[in-house]
Amino acid sequence: MVFASDFAEKWVLVIDDMEGMRSQLRMSLFSSGFAKLHVVASIKEALERMSSNRYDVILCDYALGDSTNGQQFLEYLRTNDLITRNTVFVMITAEQSYEKVVMASECAPDDYLLKPFTAAQFNARLEKLLGKQEYFLDLDKATDSKDWKRVIEECDKRLAVKDKFFLDLCKIKGSALLRDGQPSEAADLYREIIALRPIGWARLGLARALVKQGREVDAQILLREILTDSPQFMAAYDFLGKLLVSAGDKHEALEVLQKARSISPGTMSRIREMSTIAVSAGKPEVAEAVMRQALQQHKYSPVRQANDYAVLSKALLNQGKATEALNVVADARNSFKDEHSNIVLYATESMAYRATGSHEKAEEALTK
Helix, strand or coil: CCCHHHHHHCEEEEECCCHHHHHHHHHHHHHHCCCEEEEECCHHHHHHHHCCCCCCEEEEECCCCCCCCHHHHHHHHHHCCCCCCCCEEEEEECCCCHHHHHHHCCCCCCEEEECCCCHHHHHHHHHHHHHHHHHCHHHHHHHHCCCHHHHHHHHHHHHCCCCCCHHHHHHHHHHHHHHCCCHHHHHHHHHHHHHHCCCHHHHHHHHHHHHHCCCHHHHHHHHHHHHHHCCCCHHHHHHHHHHHHHCCCHHHHHHHHHHHHHHCCCCHHHHHHHHHHHHHCCCHHHHHHHHHHHHHHCCCCCCCCHHHHHHHHHHHHCCCCHHHHHHHHHHHHCCCCCHHHHHHHHHHHHHHHHHHCCHHHHHHHHCC
């Protein structure tokens, strides 16, 4: 068990755009015994810190002022493997509705704190979370190194005890079985969990296991059942959309993702998927509307990529809006200077110039 006396060895990162809250959290952490901490005001600063530091705990405000909220930032970190599995991520929010956000997301924080909270509540929650962090340390290391057989073995040892982390261990083991090429075993595990309680992650895991077994139709049926029972389960929409694309039904896939977006704007990964599908399905106007809105919302956020502007440019070109497509590329150049981004943007610029009939400029763009 971890006690407050152990806090001094933990590195903590605090992200909050409100100066008053940053000061309050800094004082709370110091008084609780934390000695190693960095406090920043934005996602950009957080990423700069994370590029050279490893944190044991991240405390992040949900309603950040740079248009990308804390939940989207967490999903960005997890999707891009920018934090380890053992990093404790705590969301801090004043929004009572945040519980619904967490329930709808497959990528949940380790916990969340509703403002206002007392120092005693803060300490008790952190002690509990750091105790769990310690319990899962070896498992998390194996997961980060993608040693799936070791993950499975470690889970089996702990599952035999049937302690309070039983369901957490089942979730980890199911994912490891799928990644280790054991879909039948994963399906059996998920069915056992569902028999106890029809938990969303177990039903989604079973759908993934069915696909690995070549039973895509059964997986689609299950996913539709999940969405009927839990219409806010975003991960089920995402997976169903991927299955429909694989089956060649891009139009229905687009409808599924549009429905998901009407419930929750979602992360940039969903926006990218939806925009790409819309362009290939012959609906560039949908891709334009979705991506333009997302880029405006995340205008000053690091979660954007040069390829997002390339997708928007292509959507515009498919509507005969070559001049607007060139303007999109010019706008992207203000934010992206790295070599990979330049390659993407010059290729996109070349296509736009060809659409205007400027073949010489199109060739020139490719040689830059």
